[in-house]
Amino acid sequence: xxxxxxxxxxxxxxxxxxxxxxxxxxxxxxxxxxxxxxxxxxxxxxxxxxxxxxxxxxxxxxxxxxxxxxxxxxxxxxxxxxxxxxxxxxxxxxxxxxxxxxxxxxxxxxxxxxxxxxxxxxxxxxxxxxxxxxxxxxxxxxxxxxxxxxxxxxxxxxxxxxxxxxxxxxxxxxxxxxxxxxxxxxxxxxxxxxxxxxxxxxxxxxxxxxxxxxxxxxxxxxxxxxxxxxxxxxxxxxxxxxxxxxxxxxxxxxxxxxxxxxxxxxxxxxxxxxxxxxxxxxxxxxxxxxxxxxxxxxxxxxxxxxxxxxxxxxxxxxxxxxxxxxxxxxxxxxxxxxxxxxxxxxxxxxxxxxxxxxxxxxxxxxxxxxxxxxxxxxxxxxxxxxxxxxxxxxxxxxxxxxxxxxxxxxxxxxxxxxxxxxxxxxxxxxxxxxxxxxxxxxxxxxxxxxxxxxxxxxxxxxxxxxxxxxxxxxxxxxxxxxxxxxxxxxxxxxxxxxxxxxxxxxxxxxxxxxxxxxxxxxxxxxxxxxxxxxxxxxxxxxxxxxxxxxxxxxxxxxxxxxxxxxxxxxxxxxxxxxxxxxxxxxxxxxxxxxxxxxxxxxxxxxxxxxxxxxxxxxxxxxxxxxxxxxxxxxxxxxxxxxxxxxxxxxxxxxxxxxxxxxxxxxxxxxxxxxxxxxxxxxxxxxxxxxxxxxxxxxxxxxxxxxxxxxxxxxxxxxxxxxxxxxxxxxxxxxxxxxxxxxxxxxxxxxxxxxxxxxxxxxxxxxxxxxxxxxxxxxxxxxxxxxxxxxxxxxxxxxxxx
Ligand code: MCN
Numbered sequence: 135x136x137x138x139x140x141x142x143x144x145x146x147x148x149x150x151x152x153x154x155x156x157x158x159x160x161x162x163x164x165x166x167x168x169x170x171x172x173x174x175x176x177x178x179x180x181x182x183x184x185x186x187x188x189x190x191x192x193x194x195x196x197x198x199x200x201x202x203x204x205x206x207x208x209x210x211x212x213x214x215x216x217x218x219x220x221x222x223x224x225x226x227x228x229x230x231x232x233x234x235x236x237x238x239x240x241x242x243x244x245x246x247x248x249x250x251x252x253x254x255x256x257x258x259x260x261x262x263x264x265x266x267x268x269x270x271x272x273x274x275x276x277x278x279x280x281x282x283x284x285x286x287x288x289x290x291x292x293x294x295x296x297x298x299x300x301x302x303x304x305x306x307x308x309x310x311x312x313x314x315x316x317x318x319x320x321x322x323x324x325x326x327x328x329x330x331x332x333x334x335x336x337x338x339x340x341x342x343x344x345x346x347x348x349x350x351x352x353x354x355x356x357x358x359x360x361x362x363x364x365x366x367x368x369x370x371x372x373x374x375x376x377x378x379x380x381x382x383x384x385x386x387x388x389x390x391x392x393x394x395x396x397x398x399x400x401x402x403x404x405x406x407x408x409x410x411x412x413x414x415x416x417x418x419x420x421x422x423x424x425x426x427x428x429x430x431x432x433x434x435x436x437x438x439x440x441x442x443x444x445x446x447x448x449x450x451x452x453x454x455x456x457x458x459x460x461x462x463x464x465x466x467x468x469x470x471x472x473x474x475x476x477x478x479x480x481x482x483x484x485x486x487x488x489x490x491x492x493x494x495x496x497x498x499x500x501x502x503x504x505x506x507x508x509x510x511x512x513x514x515x516x517x518x519x520x521x522x523x524x525x526x527x528x529x530x531x532x533x534x535x536x537x538x539x540x541x542x543x544x545x546x547x548x549x550x551x552x553x554x555x556x557x558x559x560x561x562x563x564x565x566x567x568x569x570x571x572x573x574x575x576x577x578x579x580x581x582x583x584x585x586x587x588x589x590x591x592x593x594x595x596x597x598x599x600x601x602x603x604x605x606x607x608x609x610x611x612x613x614x615x616x617x618x619x620x621x622x623x624x625x626x627x628x629x630x631x632x633x634x635x636x637x638x639x640x641x642x643x644x645x646x647x648x649x650x651x652x653x654x655x656x657x658x659x660x661x662x663x664x665x666x667x668x669x670x671x672x673x674x675x676x677x678x679x680x681x682x683x684x685x686x687x688x689x690x691x692x693x694x695x696x697x698x699x700x701x702x703x704x705x706x707x708x709x710x711x712x713x714x715x716x717x718x719x720x721x722x723x724x725x726x727x728x729x730x731x732x733x734x735x736x737x738x739x740x741x742x743x744x745x746x747x748x749x750x751x752x753x754x755x756x757x758x759x760x761x762x763x764x765x766x767x768x769x770x771x772x773x774x775x776x777x778x779x780x781x782x783x784x785x786x787x788x789x790x791x792x793x794x795x796x797x798x799x800x801x802x803x804x805x806x807x808x809x810x811x812x813x814x815x816x817x818x819x820x821x822x823x824x825x826x827x828x829x830x831x832x833x834x835x836x837x838x839x840x841x842x843x844x845x846x847x848x849x850x851x852x853x854x855x856x857x858x859x860x861x862x863x864x865x866x867x868x869x870x871x872x873x874x875x876x877x878x879x880x881x882x883x884x885x886x887x888x889x890x891x892x893x894x895x896x897x898x899x900x901x902x903x904x905x906x907x908x909x910x911x912x913x914x915x916x917x918x919x920x921x922x923x924x925x926x927x928x929x930x931x932x933x934x935x
Contacts, residue, residue: 148652152808155645166385169342180416181264183254183271185246188496188836190275199270205259212243224462229614233304236295238461240398247460250425280836284457284493294494303492308474310549311485316449320440329905330510332432332830339387340418347408351378357386359393360680365672367396383670386642391502394682430503432457437518445536449485458492459499473511478548480559481537486549496836505881508598516594516886554772555866566776566798588783590895594887597774600875602683620766622676623693627759631740633665638678639690640670645809657698659725684875688771692869697763705742711752771866771874775799779887783895788914796858803872817880823849825888
């Protein structure tokens with residue numbers, strides 16, 4: 135699915151080379167080990183009884199039928215878990231504000247708040263019998279009024295959680311500059327309602343957990359992005375000490391943010407294993423995943439942008455209503471805030487303000503889904519910027535160029551006080567236009583129009599904030615987490631000179647094992663095949679902070695680079711000691727630590743290790759060759775890029791076809807271009823999916839209408855063109871690798887490019903604005919509305935749900 139430009143960025147060393155993913159052979163030959171592949175003798179299987187009601191009081195639960203079912207060992211309800219030390223965690227709250235936070239238990243206790251809320255669990259010997267048994271559990275519900283529309287929810291009752299007397303979860307603002315004066319200065323102000331609808335994580339593998347409490351210790355295998363977080367919360371909630379808890383994330387099967395969570399099902403499995411003294415396993419079905427794994431986006435934004443006649447943006451004000459669903463989960467209320475930090479996009483905007491209101495509704499909770507707040511922000515900015523250009527009668531790219539933060543002004547502080555590390559936005563846009571011949575496009579467009587085909591092109595230029603850390607910003611003194619944010623690494627050189635590298639990140643599809651081996655190999659003078667990269671097991675390497683927010687490379691990779699540097703430094707001292715030279719004179723040349731000027735005089739890593747383990751080291755130095763590093767960066771990193779999308783719209787049916795997609799991204803120094811392309815591809819698909827097909831939809835009774843992949847339309851290769859990717863490399867000064875993140879870039883950029891392309895195609899028909907998802911029905915309705923054939927509001931603005 136690709137046409138890729140550069141494959142190699144550096145002629146020396148392994149970093150920069152497009153090495154194939156070492157993960158893939160096991161994945162594509164079925165040799166990878168997922169949770170479901172792990173079997174322990176005596177395991178009990180779980181099946182959850184989930185609420186069919188969106189909001190109801192639990193009157194009674196009669197589990198007698200299930201208890202009598204063959205092979206059933208236990209049935210538990212919420213009341214049975216009263217020994218849990220506390221409810222499920224909300225770990226990150228924007229500082230200085232009040233967040234209404236209802237208790238959220240693994241099994242609902244008195245009332246259910248959304249369809250799929252678990253009320254009971256059946257445990258038994260047989261995987262399938264427990265599902266049948268769960269159907270025997272009789273739950274009497276007393277239905278309560280349901281609210282699903284977040285705007286109505288803010289107006290008054292019914293309340294999702296009666297005790298707060300409101301559906302508002304929280305209010306939070308971030309701004310800088312004199313907004314009122316900046317709008318007064320503007321010649322033109324555009325205002326649009328930008329709806330970013332709810333999506334699902336839809337990982338390849340649903341969730342799964344196997345918990346084994348044995349002789350006072352708990353081992354849990356879980357399809358999670360955050361094994362270290364799970365260990366902490368298992369310990370806290372079960373009243374155990376952390377060293378007695380080990381969490382392993384084997385092959386995870388993708389997460390896309392939806393496995394950055396401490397789920398009730400995980401806690402329940404651990405709790406039940408201890409209670410019953412048996413291993414406990416739960417493998418989620420796809421429809422359960424659609425019902426009960428956290429979802430994402432779901433924001434309605436009123437976006438107001440002011441500019442001078444020459445296109446200079448003076449002000450941006452965004453008011454977001456974020457539908458957070460029925461509960462706060464690990465990071466729920468913090469997610470919309472992440473967008474606020476980059477609401478300037480690539481532009482110099484003197485005054486800016488984001489006001490966020492979080493709202494409870496009777497839906498599954500939202501939390502981080504790939505991009506988490508930043509796709510929403512980019513969509514708001516880039517779609518509104520096109521609207522502004524139309525209002526000004528200016529070229530869309532010209533308005534962008536007019537406002538780009540110039541390359542020579544980095545590090546650049548935005549109006550909200552965020553400091554962008556490095557950037558060259560003109561360069562990525564120039565490179566994009568090398569691939570997209572706009573004159574040829576216009577000629578083609580005219581020809582197609584004559585044949586009744588409406589072709590459009592849309593652009594999106596973006597920057598994002600990633601590399602989650604540093605503690606000074608996201609820790610207790612900053613944005614309000616209880617924990618520090620850094621990453622760890624450990625490098626062990628074995629007697630034979632092979633290397634084991636441990637990372638505190640926990641990849642689940644990104645290809646980190648390949649990239650991290652490249653980084654370590656270069657620093658130690660070995661081939662990447664000699665470096666084994668281990669991750670996702672709290673029982674092995676040091677404490678870790680895991681994978682999300684495109685942090686693994688920029689934070690975890692840098693930690694590993696620094697750790698390998700420590701090994702290299704020790705190696706130099708050992709070589710100097712053994713060859714009677716000065717450590718300053720030892721340098722790594724190819725595969726040898728050699729004496730400068732005498733390349734024949736040197737030692738390979740294997741020889742260094744041999745000496746180090748024989749204690750042939752300088753006086754006072756410890757034997758062995760193993761180091762640990764914790765790295766807490768000074769700043770985030772800010773990747774950027776320019777994307778273009780070409781679409782054809784069939785005005786008769788409203789069907790949109792993506793004809794071409796070109797992406798030029800800059801994630802600083804490219805460690806492995808092949809991995810970057812893979813990430814960009816996946817990210818773009820994610821966003822095209824949202825723009826055109828995917829939508830989690832609840833009806834007004836809170837019933838999930840899109841509970842399967844038949845109704846929740848994930849795009850397949852059949853709907854997509856071959857992507858064209860290229861890149862520029864603007865190193866970050868934040869880390870020694872010069873690398874920024876890329877795992878979310880495509881998702882962050884692409885929905886605006888697609889939306890702008892569709893609007894561009896439809897402008898001649900009188901359609902000037904549309905909200906996602908741009909389904910045939912909605913596009914058709916917008917065309918009818920523009921033709922005066924349908925009432926206003928039938929299509930273009932889109933609903934809230
Ligand atoms: N990379 C590189 N050079 C760079 C930057 C990154 O070679 N300058 C490579 C890295 O080595 C890594 C990949 O690109 O193999 C992504 O790295 P990074 O941007 O650090 O992102 P993370 O590894 O932290 O991954 C998290 C990110 C997020 S937040 C989501 S959500 C997401 C994503 O990655 N979920 C994914 N990509 C995914 N890919 C798969 N297959 N499955 C998911 O669930």
